[in-house]
Amino acid sequence: QALGIEVTRSGSSATVYRDAALQSGEIHAELAGTTSRFLTALAATAGSSISIDGHERLRQRPIGPLLNALRSLGAQIADHDGGLPVSIQGPLRGGAVTIDATTSSQFISALMMIGPVLPEGLHITLQGSPISQPYVNLTASVMELFGVSTDISEGSIGISPQEYSATSVTIEPDASSASYPLAIAAATGSTVTIEDFGSSSLQGDKQIIDILREMNADINCTPHSTTLTSNGRDLVGIDIDMSEISDLVPTVAALACFAASPTRIRGVGFIRNKESDRIGDLASELSKFGANVVEHDDGLTITPAELLGATVDTHDDHRLAMGFSIIGARVPGTAITEPEVTSKSWPSYWHDIAEMVT
Known part of the structure; x- marks a missing residue:
């Protein structure tokens, strides 16, 4: 919502409407590493500047590999010694990118989810054996629910330009x-x-x-x-x-x-x-x-x-x-x-x- 996306809630359900471009805004992710990393990648697809920050402990957590990958795809990023806070602006062109897979699977998932909306798609080369591989597979499964296919092979992930389709999803218990x-x-x-x-x-x-x-x-x-x-x-x-x-x-x-x-x-x-x-x-x-x-x-x-x-x-x-x-x-x-x-x-x-x- 802070980025201009309409979200309505009713009981345990939420509906997200994506009918407008991302707006400039500021996000405070508190202690949420997943939130900060996923939104950093999303922010890189926007044409306006978006700032992301968090709790002091979150500032200490690594995000440099993701920032470097987004820079190589065309993002303009101002960061604090490879961590939060960051100010980031796109748009991105897509293409080929390499990322260290041994630090966090969240970096990989973040890139995967923006891949379909990039003009050139995304081919991700993974350096090292991915940690938490099940989360990479889970990301692909969720993307498939929204009509997007991924090509996961040993050491790489390919995602062609595609359109996400609106759907209804029941989130399974954690x-x-x-x-x-x-x-x-x-x-x-x-x-x-x-x-x-x-x-x-x-x-x-x-x-x-x-x-x-x-x-x-x-x-x-x-x-x-x-x-x-x-x-x-x-x-x-x-x-x-x-x-x-x-x-x-x-x-x-x-x-x-x-x-x-x-x-x-x-x-x-x-x-x-x-x-x-x-x-x-x-x-x-x-x-x-x-x-x-x-x-x-x-x-x-x-x-x-x-x-x-x-x-x-x-x-x-x-x-x-x-x-x-x-x-x-x-x-x-x-x-x-x-x-x-x-x-x-x-x-x-x-x-x-x-x-x-x-």
């Missing part, structure tokens, strides 16, 4: 968010069912279902629901590469504190540049509970230890807050500072979880 009540049920020996989230989900983070099974939880799913049932068995540790499902790291790390054997989380060195340092900050806060946590460049090792109540800091990170709630559901005396950070992705989280555990 798999990352579903992981918290499932993990709480596993930690506390209770039962929970998540409706509208099951084997038909397009999201990579639905792997939480397989992870919980591997950790010895009794979990069953249909295409449209998932149920975790108390089975009385001890959870067991796992050794897992989470490079493609990194948003699940706080969930798995918290649950690993209750396992009967060690857990090794690998392949996620890049999550140090999320809303928090999700390796260092997670390790230091879990240690406050008495957890035996070893920090590695690419992840964590968590060895079973007796946990005690503690006061832990969220570091302005909604996923850390929700991850610590898994421990709090089982360990008395747990206090989480700034719990309101969960409003970024789940505004009613504490109310909903309180109903679940009572």
Whole structure:
């Protein structure tokens, strides 16, 4: 709306009307990395200047690879040392572009979504193996819902000039968010069912279902629901590469504190540049509970230890807050500072979880 796009809301639905050119405006993305990166790419298609800024932590997160890619396509950009705040103006011509795929899949998704509206389309060459590849595939699936095709091959993505078609879309529940009540049920020996989230989900983070099974939880799913049932068995540790499902790291790390054997989380060195340092900050806060946590460049090792109540800091990170709630559901005396950070992705989280555990 700040850019001149009409949006109307009714209950849980929203309608977006795209019948006018993007207007000059200012966007404050708060802590939202996805929002800032997607809107940066969108702003580059406009003929007027658009400014994007965010919370101090968001200013510290990398966006340089995306800015460089947009510059190579013709965007005029003023940035702050390769980060926010940025002022950006198009239009873009399209063509060929190369981007580092090892920092964030959001850069790739942002470019993909503007590709169809560029006069020359877009051919994206990926440097390195993409992290969070499932999100790239999800982006292509959503674009297809709006009538746009993509050609994804190893190391490149091709998108020809096309027109997006208006459509009606039902957004499936967030798999990352579903992981918290499932993990709480596993930690506390209770039962929970998540409706509208099951084997038909397009999201990579639905792997939480397989992870919980591997950790010895009794979990069953249909295409449209998932149920975790108390089975009385001890959870067991796992050794897992989470490079493609990194948003699940706080969930798995918290649950690993209750396992009967060690857990090794690998392949996620890049999550140090999320809303928090999700390796260092997670390790230091879990240690406050008495957890035996070893920090590695690419992840964590968590060895079973007796946990005690503690006061832990969220570091302005909604996923850390929700991850610590898994421990709090089982360990008395747990206090989480700034719990309101969960409003970024789940505004009613504490109310909903309180109903679940009572």
